[in-house]
Amino acid sequence: MAESIFGIHERALQVRTARGEMLANNLANADTPNFKARDIDFRQAMNEAGPVKGSHSSDMNRTNARHIEGFAQMSTSDFLKFRQPTQPALDGNTVETHIEKAKFMENAMQQEATLEFINSRITGIRGALRGE
Amino acid sequence: MSMFNILDISATGLHAQTVRLNTIASNMANVDSVSSNKEDTYRSKQPIFQTILNGAKNEPTGGVRIKEIVENQEPLKMEYSPNHPMANGDGYIFKPNVNIVEEMANMMSASRSYETNIEVMNTSKQLLLRTIQLGK
Numbered sequence: 001m002a003e004s005i006f007g008i009h010e011r012a013l014q015v016r017t018a019r020g021e022m023l024a025n026n027l028a029n030a031d032t033p034n035f036k037a038r039d040i041d042f043r044q045a046m047n048e049a050g051p052v053k054g055s056h057s058s059d060m061n062r063t064n065a066r067h068i069e070g071f072a073q074m075s076t077s078d079f080l081k082f083r084q085p086t087q088p089a090l091d092g093n094t095v096e097t098h099i100e101k102a103k104f105m106e107n108a109m110q111q112e113a114t115l116e117f118i119n120s121r122i123t124g125i126r127g128a129l130r131g132e
Numbered sequence: 133m134s135m136f137n138i139l140d141i142s143a144t145g146l147h148a149q150t151v152r153l154n155t156i157a158s159n160m161a162n163v164d165s166v167s168s169n170k171e172d173t174y175r176s177k178q179p180i181f182q183t184i185l186n187g188a189k190n191e192p193t194g195g196v197r198i199k200e201i202v203e204n205q206e207p208l209k210m211e212y213s214p215n216h217p218m219a220n221g222d223g224y225i226f227k228p229n230v231n232i233v234e235e236m237a238n239m240m241s242a243s244r245s246y247e248t249n250i251e252v253m254n255t256s257k258q259l260l261l262r263t264i265q266l267g268k
Contacts, residue, residue, distance in 0.1 A: 025194070032196055104255070
């Protein structure tokens, strides 16, 4: 139900939140020896988890209409990739704070945009309900 | 998985950097503490950071913590100073193996990392507030 109201933005918000968490973790571990910075492949995370039937989705097959509909939940951890550092560090840490900060800021702006889309959708529906 | 996790993660970062700043302060404060034998002399302390792994999946999404605080095993500074009240039988005093320049650089690194974590928390807070106010 909610999926049909907010469309792709609901899923986008989830992926962006998970990505923000990942980037915050990278920044928190900026001084941890041997820590490898990671990021979420946004495109893949969106593609795989989207409600597109037949292509990539991993829904369960139903042989009878009365079977309960199953949905294989994809976890965003399936799309984690390791960051390739531009300059190697002596302690094996691959966090480059400036890059992670830029990515975090980018992700925050995109999340803000997603929230804006959802917000305007709510405003639109409310307007329709009131008959304005 | 929720937005509030980011605040937890950044909080662990803040805590780890605070401990690091504390050890640095301790090292700097003890830079001139002299003693007459090797055992009693202050040794520079360094925290070791470790990623907190996320339970079952062994994934690093839980932040950072201090694994342990180790004492620097570099040789102490030995100084011949027979008139010093703390001098031993041979006229030597022992000074801590604290490297002031290194500590200063460490301190700046720690405070920058602290600031970064604060920034992350601030940004997340704004996003959370925006989420709470959806539809208003």
